[in-house]
Amino acid sequence: MRKLLLQLDADPLPSAFDRIVAYDAGADEVLSYGGVGDADVPGLVHGAIFTRGPKDLKNTALFIGGSSMARGELLLHGAKESFFGPFRVSILFDPNGSNTTAAAAVVKLVRAAGGDVRGRRALVLAGTGPVGTRAAGLLLRLGAEVRITSRNAAHGAAAAQQLGARFKGTVAHVTMAGSAEARGLLAWAELVLAAGPAGVQLLARSAWAGQAGLKAVADVNAVPPLGIEGIEATDNGTPREGIPAFGALGIGGLKMEAHKAAIAQLFERNDLVLDAEEIYDLAAAL
Structure with missing residues (x-):
């Protein structure tokens, strides 16, 4: 059939x-x-x-x-x-590939953190968009302490509240208009994911280089300028400033694997609903 x-x-x-x-x-x-x-x-x-x-x-x-x-x-x-x-x-x-992309990005960060992000401090830049909200929610689900940024305080507060309700926890929101305001946040963060729109730089190299507490940085934007200055789209755990870095193409390989595996899994039974959580679990097992 x-x-x-x-x-x-x-x-x-x-x-x-x-x-x-x-x-x-x-x-x-x-x-x-x-x-x-x-x-x-x-x-x-x-x-x-x-x-x-x-x-x-x-x-x-x-x-x-x-x-x-x-x-x-x-x-x-x-x-x-x-x-x-x-x-x-x-x-x-998977609207706009947001669930598969978020799942792949979080899997990369979790692996870079040694396989466990419980208690880790995770910062999601532009965390009110589709990929950002899903990634923040997945990190919260895994036990991380999560903060999201937004240019608009009201928008950020609404997204944080919705995330907390959906993924059963508390997400903090920070208003950040530009890269210059990021240094304090980066001194707090251990894991950073840039989830902004294509061609928008969210973080200058000078803001994150030399931050001793950072364990990994990731960026889902493949269109120059990238969201995080100083990493490359092809990075897949590549050391940048002494920190494992993941670019959009490095993340994209796992995203595509997860997408195809999810499609294949649909035809194994007739009662699955594969949303962010289920897609993450699938990607983590690949």
Whole structure:
């Protein structure tokens, strides 16, 4: 029986990247729908689950993507609400690659810290975006003491509150308008992840070089200028200023492995929901 993946994307055009990765991960056919709204979800999901008997539904799965985490979460909620009894299929939730990217970045930082971040001080720069919030939440889940930065105090406070509720803990937020304000934070931090937008430098080399307490730095931005000056996109534990550094491409290799492994896992059973936590556990085992 053919493995069918239903791709639901709130953007007008469904992601070609996600579709190609799905094929590479073993899907036989990807049915891609763009511009999907809340009201569209039940009909699309029911069309997927009523065509096969419960024993065969492991061969059908859902991928929920798009560029917006908030809109994606609405689609995810709608999909889960459309299931009943044995009529359900497995779901991978990864809007804009945020869950797989965050999971891969955190795995790299955890390994650099010796495999355990309990009690470690972790700083997530631009921690209110999709990757930043997910990474901060995963670090909190693993027992780290987490701070996120934002240019906007209200935005940062809201994100920290939501993170604490979702991942069961407390996240501190710090308003940081530029790299010049970072030195005090870096004196506190042991692990640093830059999760800002493409082409925006968040941290100058002078701010983090020589910080004796730093155990690892990572940056998910691949577009120059990188988020952390002084590291390279290809860094994968490369010593920079005496500190293990991870760039976007160094992180991206594991992100792609996790993405493909998650797609493959969807077709093993029909009751999985792979969100940030599940994707992290999968990436950590690779």
